[in-house]
Amino acid sequence: MTEAVEKLTKKSEDTSRWYLQLVRMAKLADYGPVRGTFAIRPYGYAIWERIQADLDARFKATGHQNAYFPLLIPESYLKKEAEIVEAFDPELAWVTVGGREELEERLAVRPTSESIICEFYSNWVHSYRDLPLLINQWCNVMRWEKVTRPFLRTAEFLWQEGHTVHATAEGSREEALRMQGVYRDCFYEVLAMPVLTGAKSASERFPGALETFTCEGLMGDGRALQAATSHDLGQNFSRAFDITFLDEEQNRVYAHQTSWGFSTRVIGGLILVHGDDRGLRLPPKLAPTEAVIVPIWRGQNKGEVRREAEALYSELKAANLRMEIDLDEEHSPGWKFNEHELRGVPVRVELGPKDIEKGQAVLVRRDTGEKEFVGRKALSERLRALLSEIQTNMLRQATEFRDQNTRYAWSYDEFKELIESKRGFVVAPWDGTKETEQRIKDDTKATIRLLPFDQQEGNDLVSGKPGQTAVFARAY
């Protein structure tokens, strides 16, 4: 066992400690000087780049364009929408001095950009012909959080925020649902995260939204993570920021809007969903390195093994596989195996003198640990198929875990017992009132994660009143 792997706490023993160690040891992120700020290191950032590329292509395929809006938002703008200011005011960072002068009005570092983007939109939208306006922004945002954890909750994070304008209420509702669908597809197909989708209860909605749609992931420790949300803002912001247009009958009417966001927080989710006691496990579609070649040499055959390994590396790279080769001479193969397992590389390719003799290589899967011997000629084809199998298997594993940890509660005692001892998602009828929602939260720390789109009827476990099913969990 290597020093590195020896030190990694077991996930099952202390997920929180395991998580922080893994982030540092796999060089995903590092703490910054200001509380709650982090650098995303190249290995972590490469994962983000792959998520970005996938989402960006999906946004463009659904007709969206990117743009960039200012970082700093005047205080008066934030105050135009009462719920926004109430929700974000405690978490804002304020610029009060610029160019050695005290500013007349202080400026918030954007916590989200509705209020500044709406100001631009009120100038850009004039006629029904300008709609729908479908814009997305990739940027940094800042929320002065008290308790932080790399990726999951940080003072500054990276995200995309979509902001769209529509002529009708149906238009904005459809868009909010469409983008939830785009997120869901990315979670399933790329992140191998089988999120549950539904709507938020009123108290968990985005401030000012008519309706918030959410993708909720289940982490390895049984806690939920709100992974991406999409909001139908209705006319709340267009009224506050005066976004009106002339409709086809020449009436001036308020526009309907949406916003939707997906952030680097999801990298935290990825670690918590797929990681294990040996470290990270990356779904192949996101892995910066799909496979790493580890040559296994001894003194006398080193030259030959090295040459063969390098030839194989060139060959697989030329076949458009994202490859790495570990030619380090300081460490043993065993040390390297552990290191690349820690980093979550989906496949290890071992090549020793015997393999060369037999014209083969050994493929070792990170997800199951299974080994197979493959002839050199079939290697690139087999490797590509294997990566696809691993992607599918990781989604299956995560889906099984989610399903095994999604339980129905038939009484409030059972509900409390499940949340306390099993965690996971607990499904129960809810009478739709804030009172029972709050009571359950106070009693169990569980919140309503989502209201499924296909709700069933039943009696609320607390009030006994008729209600519809909600999904509860303790959340990150």
Add this chain to the structure above:
Amino acid sequence: MTEAVEKLTKKSEDTSRWYLQLVRMAKLADYGPVRGTFAIRPYGYAIWERIQADLDARFKATGHQNAYFPLLIPESYLKKEAEIVEAFDPELAWVTVGGREELEERLAVRPTSESIICEFYSNWVHSYRDLPLLINQWCNVMRWEKVTRPFLRTAEFLWQEGHTVHATAEGSREEALRMQGVYRDCFYEVLAMPVLTGAKSASERFPGALETFTCEGLMGDGRALQAATSHDLGQNFSRAFDITFLDEEQNRVYAHQTSWGFSTRVIGGLILVHGDDRGLRLPPKLAPTEAVIVPIWRGQNKGEVRREAEALYSELKAANLRMEIDLDEEHSPGWKFNEHELRGVPVRVELGPKDIEKGQAVLVRRDTGEKEFVGRKALSERLRALLSEIQTNMLRQATEFRDQNTRYAWSYDEFKELIESKRGFVVAPWDGTKETEQRIKDDTKATIRLLPFDQQEGNDLVSGKPGQTAVFARAY
């Protein structure tokens, strides 16, 4: 003539007014609420995305990885490098309040990230085996400028900043030169901007740099624009931030560093270099739309022309050309021609009833205004070739302009006369002293833009002392 084009000032008459109008009319950017801040609108941002994609591929091909570092820099970090603080202090925006509390130490919104990145690097670099460390960051930065202009000088802008660490002085110098070369290739091959390259004089160097290498563009009004710079920082920052490593002989030594940046300012350069009285002209490689189809219909044939135009659009899109089709029914073809010329679309494809009859379409070049008739079957191939010709021609035109506006001065009177009446680049020997550099600046507002790599000897026009050639110009 359309309302839009009628209103555009002639470039030759008032470049500054033309520029501001064009930025607004072509929907490239819009003014933000805080002085000097701007939104980059989708059309402008799409140009930036294409530049980004090209540069990012070049950075990766030269071994660099992306990462992300915190936005906010504690004041004490900035103070560690004396020249940095002196240079940037007047331009900083300060966060003084976070989460409703006055901060103990105020935090600058990054104007550039050397000081915070060096703090991380001092933890990441231990041994010669960790070097070279080749990292780039795409992000926003802020400089509280007094006089601003969209793209060219803005309080907030987008850029990339590379920050690398090397074992030797040769290593950092080679890297700084390599990245200047990467920038130069992107300017020539993609932006069609024939920048001059060389080194900066001591007074124009980046604060704390041993040497600054620059790419200088010549704008349409004869003023120079510093388009991208690359700095050999030597050991100045590693000493200030304690970045040391154990070399192969186990000695602890200070590392050598570089930094290099390329920003959205270049979009301003692109407009000023290539734009003309009719509006923008975009090099095809950067154009969000390579060609726009304008169907030319009258009442009775509208249905057929529209169908044919849409079929052509699908066909050309399927051939991987970035196409647009203008099916607007409100405006005349002439209005549309002007509109797409204003937006700088490289080629217009006209399709009318006669063209359909003859099985052809009309291609009109934005760069020269030339028309040609092309048979439908040859169209996608011809269009692709034409785009390549336009790209080449735009570089040739800009190079001719640059060469016609690069002049040698043989006396100080002639120098002053050239700067005043002709502008452009003026080449003259310089004795290498700050005094003559300052005298020339005071007399003429011209600064040394660069010291060419192939300098020639001669006597300084002011002091008469022996010197070497420098390139002077008035700059943006």
